Amino acid sequence: MTRARTGDTGDEPVPQRLLRVATRLFAERGFEVTSVQQIVDEAGVTKGAMYHYFGSKDDLLSEIYGRVLRVQMARMEEAANSTGPVWQRLHSVAADVVATTVANLDDTVIFFRSMHLLHPDKQTEVRAERRRYHERVRELIAEGQRTGVFRDDKPADLVVDYFFGAVHHLGTWFNNEGELSGERVGEHFADLLLDSLRP
Amino acid sequence: MTRARTGDTGDEPVPQRLLRVATRLFAERGFEVTSVQQIVDEAGVTKGAMYHYFGSKDDLLSEIYGRVLRVQMARMEEAANSTGPVWQRLHSVAADVVATTVANLDDTVIFFRSMHLLHPDKQTEVRAERRRYHERVRELIAEGQRTGVFRDDKPADLVVDYFFGAVHHLGTWFNNEGELSGERVGEHFADLLLDSLRP
Amino acid sequence: MTRARTGDTGDEPVPQRLLRVATRLFAERGFEVTSVQQIVDEAGVTKGAMYHYFGSKDDLLSEIYGRVLRVQMARMEEAANSTGPVWQRLHSVAADVVATTVANLDDTVIFFRSMHLLHPDKQTEVRAERRRYHERVRELIAEGQRTGVFRDDKPADLVVDYFFGAVHHLGTWFNNEGELSGERVGEHFADLLLDSLRP
Amino acid sequence: MTRARTGDTGDEPVPQRLLRVATRLFAERGFEVTSVQQIVDEAGVTKGAMYHYFGSKDDLLSEIYGRVLRVQMARMEEAANSTGPVWQRLHSVAADVVATTVANLDDTVIFFRSMHLLHPDKQTEVRAERRRYHERVRELIAEGQRTGVFRDDKPADLVVDYFFGAVHHLGTWFNNEGELSGERVGEHFADLLLDSLRP
DNA sequence: TATGAATGAGGTTTCATTCAT
DNA sequence: AATGAATGAAACCTCATTCAT
Known part of the structure; x- marks a missing residue:
């Protein structure tokens, strides 16, 4: 039975x-x-x-964080390392991170809401991993700034925080039943980002 | 003693x-x-x-939410109702919401991290208030789109979510000891928003 | 009610x-x-x-240990610092420690059975306090050995461990309903100790 | 692997x-x-x-108790049944029980610390076995008292408890790395016992 | 002879809240 | 206006033991 x-x-x-x-x-x-x-x-x-x-309830949370980081990092590396002009690569990364985020919206909601509840060591680890992620995108923007494709009067760092802020808050409003798909929102967000970087 | x-x-x-x-x-x-x-x-x-x-621990949280909403709404109304071209008013609102957010960073951190812990009734109330806030900014953008000042191939709604996402995540990275002041970040963010709206 | x-x-x-x-x-x-x-x-x-x-169940145990140590140390100091020849003082201490032990038999049983369950810090503290206690009696014996009242072919340390071992195991067999009172047992034990120390 | x-x-x-x-x-x-x-x-x-x-965790403990009892009983029988004057046999038994105890110090520590955790039936059994052990030594002392070799103003029972208390507490202080071997301590303890029994 | 996933009862502890004072 | 002892429900976690394989 x-x-x-x-x-x-x-x-x-x-x-x-x-x-x-x-x-x-x-x-x-x-x-x-x-x-x-x-x-x-x-x-x-x-x-x-x-x-x-699982050793504890906290372990469940840790595991979720680990999974999110693995998935997002893998997707991003792929997009960032593709060929093509830098604006195209950035657009691709931007659109993709939105789509991935929407595809794992629960993870994202948990990520930003519950980070402070992780064990400090795990928090440090998570932050370090996010920084690598952040850095990878910053490099793309800096590359565009160096080659004159993007405006250079805005710190690349700040632009990354600006864009990722928008992405990370998708969990607050995005609705899978809504009229815009994750991919569509990704396109829009990427457009907005690229256009705000025009020299 | x-x-x-x-x-x-x-x-x-x-x-x-x-x-x-x-x-x-x-x-x-x-x-x-x-x-x-x-x-x-x-x-x-x-x-x-x-x-x-205070009637309960939850009341403390409610009180904090009430305070945040009152402050932000008041500041925003002021900026949105000023005179001047629509792009200037939007720029002013955008820069101001960043500065206000940074000036009350603890409140913001709590706001987005703990909303789900509020009593459902209070949550509804808070969401309604935020929607009014959101709506006020959406109107500004729509106005610019109608008058041809802003591009109109992006839903105004989406743009608001995009920008506010960036703002609401300030709590994750903004550092009062850092080199950029809240006002300076506000200028940058407003520039990025306005430039991404160029037709 | x-x-x-x-x-x-x-x-x-x-x-x-x-x-x-x-x-x-x-x-x-x-x-x-x-x-x-x-x-x-x-x-x-x-x-x-x-x-x-009490902060925890362990705290209850700690408190019991603290009480035991305070009581025993106080009683012993009094007996050891009395006047009279050294053999008399030792006899008095020995008889008294038995009587005190019997009067607080539950404490003694717990003491030797559960020491290993104390927090390591508390264990260290308890051991230090017991060493002071042990040391006070060792001095009495050494004094007797120096003055020729006691045999000196047995290490004073060993004699203390020998006698206290006997005392600490009272909890294993002593019965308050039995025919010997704690005081009577104390007399006997003290006699045995003193007689085994005859030169 | x-x-x-x-x-x-x-x-x-x-x-x-x-x-x-x-x-x-x-x-x-x-x-x-x-x-x-x-x-x-x-x-x-x-x-x-x-x-x-093993049927249970308790069985492990039981097994340890069984082993201890078998070993100690066997050793003691041997010493007690040897020939020679009663004082010599008692001295031999006393010295030997110390040496055996020290040689199996872990067993002794467990014995007196955890007896109360045994199944009541097993406890009864263990106690009965110990009583036989105790009784065997008591007889030796009583024999000496009857024959005038030992003082008879102390109950033989009490003397056994006194001495065995000292022995059973060896686990609390005896250190195999210390300067006294188990055999040496056995000699000392046996001397102290015998001397305290002088008429 | 041995595995290790799964059970289920029971353990210690935390904490928002109440209430007599 | 304020105290702080006491409540009681619920939380997380441990662990000896079982059983299908």
């Missing part, structure tokens, strides 16, 4: 199931307001099972 | 002192992770005193 | 009551095997009340 | 290895504070393996 399980999708392994459920609940209700009991109930396992795979 | 009080500034009334301390702690550590005990300890009062002035 | 309380002795304050109940239970069943719930149930308070006065 | 194992001594069978590791950990940290996971990790086996050989 198998127990009925909410969100049971066939044979999805327990750790993945827990992570999936936790991600949804953390995004919907908030990390601290979601109890371990709620997570395991929705995942259809017991607390003991969860603690068999 | 009076107890030593952190941040004791002479005769600041108890409610104000509690609100000030709570704002700092919520921004530094997070709302859920800050206990009422910590707040009253740092404010140099007892729990009974706090519950005399 | 006052709640019925097991072990309610009139107006004994809550902290004392908790400590008294905890001491009994720790001695009867063991520290780790006694739950906080059992303690507060028997003391007639809630868990919250206990944590209002 | 085989896992690294702490204390792996070639082909020591699994049950012995588990018992050896458990003994060390129980003595170092305490029974209740040592988890089955720690034991099997250090022994380089899995939990399943442990439960294959």
Whole structure:
């Protein structure tokens, strides 16, 4: 006799199931307001099972952060290292980061809302990884500024923070049921960025 | 014998002192992770005193939200209703919202990190107020689009979300000890916005 | 309406009551095997009340250790500093330490059974205090050896460990309902010690 | 690929290895504070393996008690049944019990610290065995008292408890790296006992 | 003979809040 | 206007043990 399980999708392994459920609940209700009991109930396992795979509730959060960073970094590297003129590469990166963010909106919501709840060490690690990410885009902009393709009266750093701010807040308003797709929003955002960089 | 009080500034009334301390702690550590005990300890009062002035811990958070909304709305109305061409008014609003945000950075950090912890009714209220704010800026952009001053191939709504996203993330990276002042960042951000709207 | 309380002795304050109940239970069943719930149930308070006065279950144990050390040290100093020939003072100390131990048998049982469960810092502190105690008695013996009253072919240190070992194990066999009183056992033990020290 | 194992001594069978590791950990940290996971990790086996050989964690403790009792009883019988005057036999028994105790110090530490954690039935059994042990020594003393070799103004029972107390506390202070060997301490203790029994 | 995922009961602790004073 | 002892619900986590393989 198998127990009925909410969100049971066939044979999805327990750790993945827990992570999936936790991600949804953390995004919907908030990390601290979601109890371990709620997570395991929705995942259809017991607390003991969860603690068999994850050392703590914090570990779940850490794992989500790790996953986000891996995914985003991989996508970005790909776009940034493509060939073509710098404006095209930047446009591509910008549009892609929006699409990726929208495709993993729960992760993004959690990311910026709950960073302060991570263990300080993990926080440092996450920040370092984000800085690498940020830096990679800054280089693109600086390259365009050096070659005269982009205006150079705005610090490249500031432009990155400006654009990523816009991206990171997608979680606040973007609606998957809305009329604009993630890709469409990506195009618009990339256009706005590129146009604001015209010399 | 009076107890030593952190941040004791002479005769600041108890409610104000509690609100000030709570704002700092919520921004530094997070709302859920800050206990009422910590707040009253740092404010140099007892729990009974706090519950005399505030009905609950949530009330403190609500109060902070109310304050933020009042301040930002007032500043914005002023800038938006000034005279001058629409691009100038938008530039002024944009620069000002950045400066105001930076001047109340703790509030902003709390705002976007802890909204989901408010009582649903209060959340609805806050969202409505923000929508009015958002709408006021959207009108400015639409006005510019109608009069041909701004490009009209980008939904005004989207542009507002784009720009406010950048503003709301200031709390993540802006550093008061850094080399750029809030006003300077406001100028840069407003420039970037206006330039991205060129037809 | 006052709640019925097991072990309610009139107006004994809550902290004392908790400590008294905890001491009994720790001695009867063991520290780790006694739950906080059992303690507060028997003391007639809630868990919250206990944590209002004691930071943790470990704190209860620490407090018991502190009390034991204070009591024993005070009694011993008094006996050791009395006047009279050295053999008389040693006899008096020896008899007294037995009587005190028997009078606080629960404390003694806990002391030697649960020391390893204390926080390492507290353990260090307890050990240091015991060493002072041990040292005070060693001096008495050494004094007797120097003056030729006691044999000197046995290290004074070893004699102290020998005798205190006997005392500390009283908890294993001494029975308050038995035919020998604590004072009587103290006399016997002191006699045995003194006689084994005859030159 | 085989896992690294702490204390792996070639082909020591699994049950012995588990018992050896458990003994060390129980003595170092305490029974209740040592988890089955720690034991099997250090022994380089899995939990399943442990439960294959031992019915429960308690069984490990029981086994240790059984081993201690067998060893000590055997040694003592031998010494007590030797020929020679009673004072010589008692001296021999006393010295030997110290040496045996020191040679199995971990066992002794566990014995007196964790007896209360045994299953009541096992406790009864252990106590009965100890009583037989105790009784055997008491008889020696009584024999000496009857024959006028020992003083008879001290209950033989009490003398046994006195001496065994000293022995059982060796675990508290005896240090194998110290300057006195177990045999040497045994001689001293036996001397002190015999001398305190002089008429 | 051995694995290790999973259980489930129970443990300690935290904390917003109340209330007699 | 303020105290602080006390509540009680709920949180996170541990762990000996079982069982299908």
